[in-house]
Amino acid sequence: MAAPDRDVFESTFLAAIGAVSLTAERIEQLADALAERGGIRRDEARTAIEDLVGRWRSDATRAGERAGAGLQGVLRDLGLALRSEVEDLELRVALLEHRVKLLETDEELALPPPPQR
Numbered sequence: 320m321a322a323p324d325r326d327v328f329e330s331t332f333l334a335a336i337g338a339v340s341l342t343a344e345r346i347e348q349l350a351d352a353l354a355e356r357g358g359i360r361r362d363e364a365r366t367a368i369e370d371l372v373g374r375w376r377s378d379a380t381r382a383g384e385r386a387g388a389g390l391q392g393v394l395r396d397l398g399l400a401l402r403s404e405v406e407d408l409e410l411r412v413a414l415l416e417h418r419v420k421l422l423e424t425d426e427e428l429a430l431p432p433p434p435q436r
Contacts (some may be wrong), residue, residue, distance in 0.1 A: 346372065 350365035357364065394401060400408075 353364035354361040
């Protein structure tokens with residue numbers, strides 16, 4: 320049953336990509352064609368198309384977010400870190416190194432000079 324689910328996902332994904340890429344000019348052309356063939360007013364057709372495009376765009380966004388969340392789960396299961404997590408850790412290490420250097424400098428300044436012979 321994995322194949323039909325995959326086919327549905329691919330079809331939905333491709334439709335969403337197509338909807339997201341619709342330009343205003345293309346929406347106008349579709350509205351004109353729908354008004355001619357469907358016997359409805361042009362502004363009604365345009366509103367219907369814009370509503371559909373808006374829904375498809377939000378569906379595409381949600382699908383992308385779900386795919387990203389699923390991928391993050393897979394990466395965690397594999398024991399891999401996300402780039403943002405690695406960058407956060409690099410920053411924390413740099414801050415700690417800076418603090419250690421400051422402490423070492425303070426200790427060097429606080430030490431009495433070595434005895435001279």
